[in-house]
Amino acid sequence: MPDVVVEVDAAHLARSVAEALVARLAAAQAVHGTASVVLTGGGIGTAVLEEVADVAAEPVRETVDWAAVDVWWGDDRFVPAADDERNEKAARRALLDVVGVPAARVHAMPASDGEFAEPEDAAAWYADELAAAAGDGRALPRFDVLLLGMGPEGHVASIFPGTPAARDERPVVAVRDCPKPPPTRVSLGFSAINAAEEVWLLVSGEAKAPAVAAALAEGTDPVQLPAAGVRGVRATRWLLDRAAAGKLPAPPG
Numbered sequence: 001m002p003d004v005v006v007e008v009d010a011a012h013l014a015r016s017v018a019e020a021l022v023a024r025l026a027a028a029q030a031v032h033g034t035a036s037v038v039l040t041g042g043g044i045g046t047a048v049l050e051e052v053a054d055v056a057a058e059p060v061r062e063t064v065d066w067a068a069v070d071v072w073w074g075d076d077r078f079v080p081a082a083d084d085e086r087n088e089k090a091a092r093r094a095l096l097d098v099v100g101v102p103a104a105r106v107h108a109m110p111a112s113d114g115e116f117a118e119p120e121d122a123a124a125w126y127a128d129e130l131a132a133a134a135g136d137g138r139a140l141p142r143f144d145v146l147l148l149g150m151g152p153e154g155h156v157a158s159i160f161p162g163t164p165a166a167r168d169e170r171p172v173v174a175v176r177d178c179p180k181p182p183p184t185r186v187s188l189g190f191s192a193i194n195a196a197e198e199v200w201l202l203v204s205g206e207a208k209a210p211a212v213a214a215a216l217a218e219g220t221d222p223v224q225l226p227a228a229g230v231r232g233v234r235a236t237r238w239l240l241d242r243a244a245a246g247k248l249p250a251p252p253g
């Protein structure tokens with residue numbers, strides 16, 4: 001069963017997720033020596049990273065050793081590296097450059113002006129990077145926390161309803177003709193997302209309330225509403241503001 005947490009508004013949501021993420025990464029480092037996080041783009045996803053930078057600057061907090069955090073992405077837009085549409089660019093500005101994650105631990109998805117002209121080649125390369133980090137013949141490294149935003153139609157990462165990516169079993173997929181611009185992207189597939197220890201879905205705003213309710217209802221087809229198809233190995237957490245939670249059934253009693 002997923003956990004559902006509701007905060008009063010988007011600002012409180014971003015702050016509470018940031019505090020929880022810092023605590024979770026610190027706990028992972030206490031156990032493994034390193035931690036790993038998979039980032040999302042989007043409004044609330046980027047707001048969370050800004051808050052993490054703020055939390056990380058507070059001297060009394062549990063400390064994360066940012067030199068020992070591996071950073072991956074759930075999806076990125078296949079546009080030039082300097083384009084403001086890049087999820088990587090937003091994450092670097094909001095957090096990674098602020099706390100100083102070493103370049104070798106920042107595993108960005110390829111941009112369109114890099115080594116690969118086609119998103120299919122970029123996706124295959126990212127799958128190889130994941131497998132190389134995992135070692136021992138495994139396809140995926142440990143993901144302690146995988147963050148996802150969700151679109152109003154229920155897309156997660158760049159898996160959109162009814163598209164080939166929603167039926168693709170590979171860990172990393174190329175996305176073309178995406179209904180939300182920019183049209184060309186690279187995304188983790190369900191098999192990689194659902195290998196994460198914990199998946200946290202961050203959702204704010206009234207426009208997303210119907211998709212939140214549908215994703216949490218039993219029997220929703222993940223091909224038609226991809227958010228319904230994600231779950232972490234140890235935990236799935238829906239972290240919502242009140243507006244996004246507005247169409248959930250009232251708790252019993």
Ligand SMILES: O=C1O[C@H](COP(=O)(O)O)[C@@H](O)[C@H](O)[C@H]1O
Pocket residue numbers: 040041042043044045075076077087148149150151152156157158180
């Ligand atoms: O296109 C994307 O959209 C989703 C959701 O973004 P939001 O601004 O509606 O929160 C995001 O999670 C994903 O990473 C991004 O590429």
